[in-house]
Amino acid sequence: MGLFGILLALAFLMWFAYRGWSVLLLAPAAALVAALFSGQPLLPHWTGTFxxxxxxxxxxxxxxxxxxxIFGKMMDDSxxxxxxxxxxxxxxxxxxxxxxxxxxxxVVTYGGVSVFVAFFVLVPMTREMFRAANIPARLMPAAIGLGAFTFTMSAMPGSPSTNNAIPMPYFGTTTFAAPGLGIIASLITFAFGMWWLARAEAKARAAGESYVEDTSxxxxxxxxxxxxxxAGDFDPSELTHGQRASTNPSFAxxxxxxxxxxxVNFFMALVVLPRIDFSVAEQMLGINITSTIGVWAVLIALAAAIITLIACNYNRFGNLRESLDAGANSSVLPIITVASLVGFGAVVAAMPAFDLVRDxxxxxxxxxxxxxxxxxNTLAALTGTASGGMAIALGALGSEYMRxxxxxxxxxxxxxxxxxxxxxxxDALPHNGTVLLLLQISKQTHSSSYLxxxxxxxxxxxxxxxAVFFLGATFGSF
Incomplete structure (x- = not known):
């Protein structure tokens, strides 16, 4: 009965999330469903475990x-x-x-800009390019998606994305983990995607398709x-807050x-922080600082980039305080939403029947x-979010995988x-939030663009x- 409750809770969460219900409501409700069918006390698991x-x-x-x-918002407003x-x-x-x-x-997403911020600039720019090249607009999401949320989020070594950061505390790694394998994965993803886009463009031209303007x-x-x-780390509603610069900086x-x-991420993660002796601090605080060096490196890198951004564009910001406030506020709903999924995973992991799932x-x-x-793959597909799926799986099984x-x-x-x-x-199945947002901004539909x-x-x-699996299994990490 307990195993049925876990499966039912997952189905409940997936179905209603796909229909647009807030995860802030669904996650605790699904956790209570799992606890109920396991014969566990509801309120202690809600206010305690969850x-x-x-x-x-x-x-x-x-x-x-x-x-x-903050970094994404400042990059946009500048x-x-x-x-x-x-x-x-x-x-x-x-x-x-x-x-x-x-x-x-x-380029922009590998540098640390949230995909949700990038979409609102990339889509209008892509629309101009597609109009000039007379390429069907239905191919816009596939082109932007390839560059914005594939290899730059998960494969390229050093990417400061949330997805690339989440495994670090569990495995004691940095964002530069297995750089050779990451570069190989990036090249394969890029090459295959470009081949498909070229094929799709040629096929569309042969069929007489052209760019059609959607003025809605x-x-x-x-x-x-x-x-x-x-599914992400930025609340899109905050993009309308703050003031965008009236002039753009040079490319440099x-x-x-x-x-x-x-x-900065590279030097902090691989050169500076590993050479510092944190043993005294670890004894005082009672924590393993070594496992968080990768996280600290990303934080220092983002802070340095924000300072650089402000220093180089100070006079361009219409209202610096409003931009900073909007950037800070943009982080609240995403982290609470993903954290709620992690809370759901904690309750599931506490159920007696979870031993069967774990084994x-x-x-x-x-x-x-x-x-x-x-x-x-399974948890990312079920939750429709890579970060949420990883956090749930590693929260429940991270120590076992290290063992x-x-x-x-x-x-x-x-x-x-x-x-x-x-x-x-x-994670990029039809109910994924990143997919839905990109289609919405591009004014395309699943039927026209999702294939x-x-x-x-x-x-x-x-x-x-x-490819990475077989290379890693054969030659190890490199």
Whole structure:
């Protein structure tokens, strides 16, 4: 009965989240369903187990969500995202429209800008490019998606994305984990996606399709907002707050903060912080600081980039305080939403029947790497969010995977990279908030655009995941 309750709770959460219900309501309700069918006390699990799991996630990740939200908003209001996207599209030209869009999307998101912030700049820019090249607008989401939320979120070493950060405390890694494998995965995803986009464009031209202007206004509904905040790290409603700059910076000034993020993150994670002796602080605080070095590196990098951004664009900001406030506020709903999913996972893990689920997952044929890949794909698909799926799985099984890594001689960096890439595959199913928001802003529908998105943001990533899995299993982490 307890196992049935866990499955029912997952089905309840998935079904109503897909229909646009707030995860803030659904997560505790689903947790109570699991507890009820397990014969467990409801209120203690709600106010105790659920809130403890939720609180741990907020305590651990609020600084990252906060600085990430501020950085994304400041990049937008300073005109830096627009400047970068316009520069790349102008240099590559109309004949390379697809490549221009993918690269512009990749550059800003790899540098730490939330995909939700980037969408509101990239979509209008892509619309101009597609109109000039006479490419059907239905291919816009597939092109933007390839650059914005595939390899830059999960495979590229050093990416400061939330997805790439979540495994760090569990595996004691950094965002640069398994860099060789990450680069290989990125190249495969990029190459396959570009091949598909070129094929789709050629097929559309052969069929006589052309760009058709949709003059209707893109409206972000409350339903899409709820689903988006469960899948990302920025509340789209905050983009209308603050004031955008009337002039854009030069490309060099615009891209400088992105370079600062990657450079400072690299040196802090691999050079500076590992050489500092934290033993005294660990004894005083009673915590393992070594496992959080990767998180600290990202925080320092984002803080340095924000300072650089303000210093270079101070006179461009219409109202600096409003931009900072909006960026900070943008982090609240996403982190509470994802944390609620983690709270749900904590309750499920506390149920007696979860032992059956844990044993079935960990003893899956093929060893711990197969188990890890399957678990991440499954939970990301069910929850419609890579970060939420990872947080639930690692919160319940992270210590077990580390134990198995030591037992089987597996490098934790390999587990980190496989975890992130796996969570970034089936999370992009039709109910994913990032997919819904991109379609809404692009004024496209699932029927017109989703098949091409499947190929660029799911199939290509799965191919890269298979390649990384076999390379890692054969040669280890590199």
């Amino acid at each position: 809130m403890a799991g939720t609180g741990r996630f907020v305590t651990q990740w609020l600084p990252l969500f906060l600085l990430g939200g 005109g830096s995202i627009t400047s970068i996207a316009r520069y790349l599209t102008e240099k590559l030209g109309v004949k390379r429209t697809m490549l221009s869009v993918v690269l512009a999307s990749a 206004e893109a409206v972000i509904t409350e339903k899409v907002r709820e689903q988006a905040t469960a 000034i615009a891209v400088l903060p992105l370079i600062v993020v990657i450079t 079935a997952v960990l003893k899956m044929p093929g060893g711990p790497l197969v188990s890890l890949v399957v678990a991440m 198995l890594a030591a037992e089987y001689g597996i490098n934790p960096e390999l587990m980190h990279r496989l975890t992130v890439i796996s969570a970034g595959t089936l 091409d998105m499947v190929m660029t943001v799911i199939v290509g990533v799965i191919i890269s995941l298979v």
